[in-house]
Amino acid sequence: MRNVKLIIEYDGTKYNGWQRLGNTDNTIQAKLEGVLSKMTGENIEIIGSGRTDAGVHAYHQIANFKTHSMMSVYEMRDYCNQYLPQDIVVKEAVEVEERFHARYNATSKKYLYRIWTGRIPTVFHRKYTYYIPQRLNVEAMRKAASYLIGEHDFQAFSSVKSKKKSTVRKIYAIDIHKEDSELNILFHGNGFLHNMVRIIAGTLIEVGLGKMKAEEIPEILEGKIRAQAGITAPAQGLFLYEVHYGE
Incomplete structure (x- = not known):
């Protein structure tokens, strides 16, 4: 076999x-x-x-x-x-090798969330980015992201309904990069809960729009209440970027 x-x-x-x-x-x-x-x-x-x-x-x-x-x-x-x-x-x-298992042997993953920030929407990116015409405060988003680095209980940033499964995950990095009209958020972690990347992206976007403060993130983590976090960002902006195996 x-x-x-x-x-x-x-x-x-x-x-x-x-x-x-x-x-x-x-x-x-x-x-x-x-x-x-x-x-x-x-x-x-x-x-x-x-x-x-x-x-x-x-x-x-x-x-x-x-x-x-x-x-x-x-x-x-x-x-x-x-x-x-x-x-x-x-x-x-x-x-x-026969024992390789794509799911169980994965040690970390990277996800990319793409946002189009131009004043005018683009036809050719509409299926692959979330369009936000308002100005985003990228530095505030980076500050908010810094509170999420490390091992935390991400229950507030997921749509997991089962209380039997652990909602503790470790995020190694969240890199936010803007070039021209596109803003990319690259997430690297040892695993992600259902909708976790999209909810974190939505929360960072709300910080960038001034609807939330970066300093609220620790309280949201501690509260473990989904409603306290931001929106679930639309699916079309999200890409599974890389899957890592081994160290």
Whole structure:
């Protein structure tokens, strides 16, 4: 039995997220499994490094699957790209050790949130950025982000409903960079809760707009109440940027 790792890029605009759903095949996972199953003649199930929600994109999603197929990894990659929809691309296929697991072996992830800040919206970025025409105070956003670095209970910054799962995560860095009309927020952490990146992004945006103060962040963390944090920023601005394995 071979274990194959895929590096996948996708535009999530028209999909119901990554995870396969019982009532539709309009997910990234379902599209990939359909093509891989046809390619191998086997019932293929793929394991992703994590789920992305409806409308969220990925530059660098990682997945793996097991197969008896003797096709080369290059043939697998090219077959996928021939038969997948054009908004899903397998950038690389690599044979890995049998124990590799795309989700459980991941040690950290990076997510990118993109904001378009020009006075005039852009047609060509509308599916991949959140448009905010008002001026954002980037320094205030950076100050707010600094309070989130480190290990914290991020319950207030997630939509997790289960109280059985830990909401403690560690954020290594939040880098905010503005160039011309685009503002990028790059998050690096050991893991992220459901909607955590989008809620943090929304909170930083509200700080940037002057609707919240950076100094409120510690109190929000301590309070663990979702309503105290900012909005959930729209899905189209979010990209899974990188998945890291090992140190």
